[in-house]
Amino acid sequence: MKGTVRTGRILLLLGVLIFLALIPVVGRGTYYQHLGFLTFLFITLSIAWNLVGGYAGQISFGHVVFFGIGAYTTSILWLRGIPQLLTIPLAGVAAALYGLLWGWPCLRLRGPYFSIATIGVGEATRLLALNLENLTGGAGGLTLPTPEDIRLYLFGFYYMGFFLMLGSLLISAAIRNSRFGLGLFAIRMDEDAAEALGVNALSYKILALMLSAFLVGVGGSLYAQYILYIDPGTVFGFSMSVNMILMPIIGGIGTLWGPVLGAVIFTVIQDRIMTLSLNLWGFTFKLVQFHLLVYGALLVLIILFEPRGLVGLAERAYRSVQRWRQAKAMVPTTG
Amino acid sequence: MTLNLAILFVSAVLVAGVYATMSYGLALIFGVMKVINLSHAGAIMLGAYVAYVLIVGLKMNPFIAAVVVVPPLFFLLGILLERVFVRPVRKAPPIASLLLLFGVWLMMQNIAYIIWTGEVRTITTPYTMMRFNLGAVPINVNRLAVFLVGVFTLLALHQFMTRTYLGKAIRATAQDSAAAKLAGINTDQIDMVAFGLGTALAGMAGALTALIYAFDPNFGGSYMLKSFCIVVLGGVESFLGVALGSLILALAETLSVLWIRAGLQDFVSFVILVLALLVMPGGLPELFQRRFAVRQR
Amino acid sequence: MSREIKYPQSFKPNCPKGGVTKVIQRVRILAGLLTLVMLGSSLGAFAAPPAPKEIVIGAALPLTGTFAREGGYFKDGYEMAVKEVNERGGIFVKEYNKRIPVRLILYDDKSDATTSVSLYEKLVTEDKVHALLGGYSTPLIQAHTVVPEKYKVPYVNGGGASTAIYARGYKWIFGLLASIEKLAITLMNWIASQQDAGKLGKPLRIAIAWENTSHGKDFQKGILDKARASPDRFTIVFDEPFEIGSKDFTPLLQKVKAANADAWLVDARIADAILMQRQLTELGLYFQVISYGPRGTEKAIRDALGPAADYIVSVNWWHRDLPYPQARAFVRKYEETYKKPAEWFPALAYETARVLFRAIEKAGSLDKAKIRDALAKMDMRGSIVVGQRVWFGPNGQIDNDYVIMQNLPGRGPVLVYPKYVALGEAVVPIPKR
Structure with a gap:
């Protein structure tokens, strides 16, 4: 019984992956290809944030700094003549080192204090990027060269996004089942107790942050190469940090699939529903005007009623269905 | 050069008055409830807009609007927030209330966008352009009035906290909630009052800053960070600490423009915030106490 | 933030x-x-x-x-x-x-x-x-x-x-x-014409501030190029960027005050221009010429600032009185x-x-x-x-002329430059209040 469920799940997953892999082949250059890339990117960011915020329980409001560092590392190096593909791992490494730089001191802070510090780090980094014109081009941003065959280029990037997402998912799954992951969970539950059990909390947290930073940095690098133009307001903007918090929390913080679910829902809502307008009582409301209200309310409701997000909700629903089935099976059928 | 320094110093002191009003609200809530109120920024922003409606729309006297009308409204708002959102998660880990109040902030921003649009607004009052000279240092009447109102409010609040039963109960809860409960204080009620007072102060600070600066629905975020910085610097226990923290931050920011670009001013305060969190999590008072303790030994 | x-x-x-x-x-x-x-x-x-x-x-x-x-x-x-x-x-x-x-x-x-x-x-x-x-x-x-x-x-x-x-x-x-560079150059040419008419001194001490965007940088470049070309006419005494959407310009303005400039030339958007001019008046700064680049003569600015918007000069792509x-x-x-x-x-x-x-x-x-x-x-x-x-030029951008206008008390914005569209005479220097 259990075995078939498991095989079923794996088959479903494979089916989805094959479907996703085929999108650009069938609909090459369509909008779905673009949407697909963005979704993969957001899934990566969401999973990466979850490594620190979910697994280790350290809520970061400044994760966008890694995205920005990744984007700028790639752009600056590419413009200075380093081969484009080589800049991708370098972007990840730069982001991870930046994570070490401020994580090493800031992760000593506990819970909410760490969160507050990350807001400060995020904003300070954005201001630096704005003002270090010689390096970053200031607010004018950096424009990257347009490649020869843009369609082929974007086609390629769809798969880069796809594999980045897959990689992040595998890393996240591997951590969940590892000693390292258990250590992070212990830190989330009770840091002092974890320390007492021999978990070096600080180095665990730093390692999680650096890993997360690496993934986000690579994401930022792909973003820059895909959009071909970056500026501090976009790649260091607080709203990106907010998105990175909202997606995993809506989906299910600390779970494996929650961040994925959250990111997919987030992009779909953003693209499909938010562009609609609603006609009520003679006024036209554009739904885009309410997006923060919706996300804010979701955040509040989730924390109040289902801290494990949509995944938690789904599990709850699944369990009650099963209970109902069992109850039904117990009742002898009268003929 | 000395004149220039004098001008900058006066400007810093005037700014510090507003900072202190803002931070005290945050400090009060944190002190009593150990809750980091991320909706503080939202309350500051809404305070600015309510003042805008009262002053520009209803032609009310700016200071009556900021001091008499706004605080009671925001006191009620604070009580509502505490009852609906904060109380259900009081037993949960602190990060829950932090995220929850962050959600409230997002909602507040969106509501402001819907009502007032994202346009940047300013309030121009008859006082705005008035000024007089103190020696060679020009002083703007508007800024001075804002400063004085902020300082008087804090002094009045200080009297309230030290002289009345409710005030003493709040302080007792801040020092040791469990002991206060044992002594027969209804700490649930105290929490509510503290959150109400904190929000009222944030609203008032927002209304006052709106008389000097421009604002939009994103307004408040950087002031909230500055408030954190001040609270960390000054500690949550004392007025003096908050006042001192405000002054230090205002001076650091204002004087920093002598060496760096004005655009990097906020960078200074955010760096101070992170450093302060790291170096002295207990704030300046703790630092003094520690030195004092060493000397005693 | x-x-x-x-x-x-x-x-x-x-x-x-x-x-x-x-x-x-x-x-x-x-x-x-x-x-x-x-x-x-x-x-x-x-x-x-x-x-x-x-x-x-x-x-x-x-x-x-x-x-x-x-x-x-x-x-x-x-x-x-x-x-x-x-x-x-x-x-x-x-x-x-x-x-x-x-x-x-x-x-x-x-x-x-x-x-x-x-x-x-x-x-x-x-x-x-x-x-x-x-x-x-x-x-x-x-x-x-x-x-x-x-x-x-x-x-x-x-x-x-x-x-x-x-x-x-x-x-x-x-x-x-x-281009914005051309905007800045037009502004400087107009200032030079006022110097030739004896209304402004030589060399004029100029303070510039520009929004930290490529728009602002173009403005800065135009002004600096022009100033470098005629050092007898212009001295730049202050040159700094600012963030768009700033909530407080007091620190910047205090630095400007210390620079003791004759002219205040800024590249800003509406909201920044309003706040800057308001705080500038609040701090009691005086200049012979004030310009917010393309902004300063819009209705929104005049409404928000009242008399504090008088005599602001703006350089623009178009005006309704053409x-x-x-x-x-x-x-x-x-x-x-x-x-x-x-x-x-x-x-x-x-x-x-x-x-x-x-x-x-x-x-x-x-x-x-x-x-x-x-x-x-x-x-x-x-x-x-x-x-x-x-x-359109080979780069795809138009290269036509700019117009300059000034808020005159009781009259609103009046076209003052170039001559072929001018409808009034500019008031320079700004009368002291």
Whole structure:
């Protein structure tokens, strides 16, 4: 019984992956290809944030700094003549080192204090990027060269996004089942107790942050190469940090699939529903005007009623269905 | 050069008055409830807009609007927030209330966008352009009035906290909630009052800053960070600490423009915030106490 | 955290109904009419290939968020131009030997660069537009112009002036705003003319501040180049950028005060200009000349500042008092339709759309490359822009003249420069209050 469920799940997953892999082949250059890339990117960011915020329980409001560092590392190096593909791992490494730089001191802070510090780090980094014109081009941003065959280029990037997402998912799954992951969970539950059990909390947290930073940095690098133009307001903007918090929390913080679910829902809502307008009582409301209200309310409701997000909700629903089935099976059928 | 320094110093002191009003609200809530109120920024922003409606729309006297009308409204708002959102998660880990109040902030921003649009607004009052000279240092009447109102409010609040039963109960809860409960204080009620007072102060600070600066629905975020910085610097226990923290931050920011670009001013305060969190999590008072303790030994 | 989160702005009850829905409704009616027309004329149209029902033109504008005000003006201008051309039955396309109505698809980019890029991507790949109109504000335009260039779709904008947009060797991007450097140079030339008239001293001590964007940097470059060229006339005593959307300029202004300048030349947007001028008056700073670059004479600024806006000089791409009959006609029609003063935003938006329509007509085809070539060869006379002529340089940017105006007490903004459009004499230096 259990075995078939498991095989079923794996088959479903494979089916989805094959479907996703085929999108650009069938609909090459369509909008779905673009949407697909963005979704993969957001899934990566969401999973990466979850490594620190979910697994280790350290809520970061400044994760966008890694995205920005990744984007700028790639752009600056590419413009200075380093081969484009080589800049991708370098972007990840730069982001991870930046994570070490401020994580090493800031992760000593506990819970909410760490969160507050990350807001400060995020904003300070954005201001630096704005003002270090010689390096970053200031607010004018950096424009990257347009490649020869843009369609082929974007086609390629769809798969880069796809594999980045897959990689992040595998890393996240591997951590969940590892000693390292258990250590992070212990830190989330009770840091002092974890320390007492021999978990070096600080180095665990730093390692999680650096890993997360690496993934986000690579994401930022792909973003820059895909959009071909970056500026501090976009790649260091607080709203990106907010998105990175909202997606995993809506989906299910600390779970494996929650961040994925959250990111997919987030992009779909953003693209499909938010562009609609609603006609009520003679006024036209554009739904885009309410997006923060919706996300804010979701955040509040989730924390109040289902801290494990949509995944938690789904599990709850699944369990009650099963209970109902069992109850039904117990009742002898009268003929 | 000395004149220039004098001008900058006066400007810093005037700014510090507003900072202190803002931070005290945050400090009060944190002190009593150990809750980091991320909706503080939202309350500051809404305070600015309510003042805008009262002053520009209803032609009310700016200071009556900021001091008499706004605080009671925001006191009620604070009580509502505490009852609906904060109380259900009081037993949960602190990060829950932090995220929850962050959600409230997002909602507040969106509501402001819907009502007032994202346009940047300013309030121009008859006082705005008035000024007089103190020696060679020009002083703007508007800024001075804002400063004085902020300082008087804090002094009045200080009297309230030290002289009345409710005030003493709040302080007792801040020092040791469990002991206060044992002594027969209804700490649930105290929490509510503290959150109400904190929000009222944030609203008032927002209304006052709106008389000097421009604002939009994103307004408040950087002031909230500055408030954190001040609270960390000054500690949550004392007025003096908050006042001192405000002054230090205002001076650091204002004087920093002598060496760096004005655009990097906020960078200074955010760096101070992170450093302060790291170096002295207990704030300046703790630092003094520690030195004092060493000397005693 | 000045411009971190960009969100929607509120609905405006007075506004005409949502652009897209309105256009769709209109298109439905038009489509019905068109079927009738087609039935009638089908006999004569055997030779031509089947014509598309409509010409699809798309744009994403900041209708909410930081640039909502300007975005709204652009929407007005685009919609007015589309309405006009459709009232005549559409654009005449020679290839099909008939007029084809225009359908305008407008999206809201929330003043956010990533959203803007996504929406242009959507316009090209999903809505399959024939051509694109631009958005507003340099950062957004710089981000989204990558899209038309990579998909090879003709694109015209009237909302981005920075040279950076046009310095990338792009082939498909055209702009109706002359460069900001030229704006700064015009301002300096005017100051020099005032020096020659003996109204300002030599050398003039100038303080400049510029928004930290490529727009602002172009401004700075123009001023500095000019100052370097004539050190006998100009000395730069203060030169610093500021963040757009700043909430407090006191520290910056205190530095300016210490610099003891005669002239205060700034490149700023409306909100920043209002706050800066307000705080400057509050701190009691005096200058002989004050200019906020392209801003300072708008109604919004005069309303917000009252007498504190008097004598501000602005350098602009357009003004409603331009003495051209076609410009007057535009002003009359715009102000009647939208009950708002005709600022430069809707005028340039309107003209941008008309230039694109003209290019499609000249191309005689809906082929994207042909429309692009028609834009590159464009020489439109009788335009409402300054100089009455629209053409594009090899980089895709227009190079027409600027006008300078000054807020005069009791009269509002008055055109003072260049001579061929001047309607009044500038008051220089500003009288001390």
